[in-house]
Amino acid sequence: MPISESRKRANEKYNAKAYDQVKIIVKKGEREKIKAHAESKGMSLNGYINALIDADMQKTASED
Template identity: 55%
Template structure:
């Protein structure tokens, strides 16, 4: 594991603050492990799986609404 300097960590944090919005969710205890295991079984990270699930749900909802 690389030893990131304090300056590098601060630079990464500044970039992330400019480039990304954050969404925090709360789920029942034990759910995270189940979701993470499912994501990994599909070769995805937890974050990647959640983003895909959101994207697919929005697309499906739009189709159902005829948009």
């Protein structure tokens, strides 16, 4: 079932209030490779990138 326009607007309003967005740029074709790798781990592309960032930040914090 398609999402209604009012639901889309409500989602966009919530996302703008609750989340910050970060744009990354990768070479053509890399996005699909990264997405496939994330899915092979049972993760979304966004979840995979966030997990990598969190792991690196934890590692860096433990080194300090």
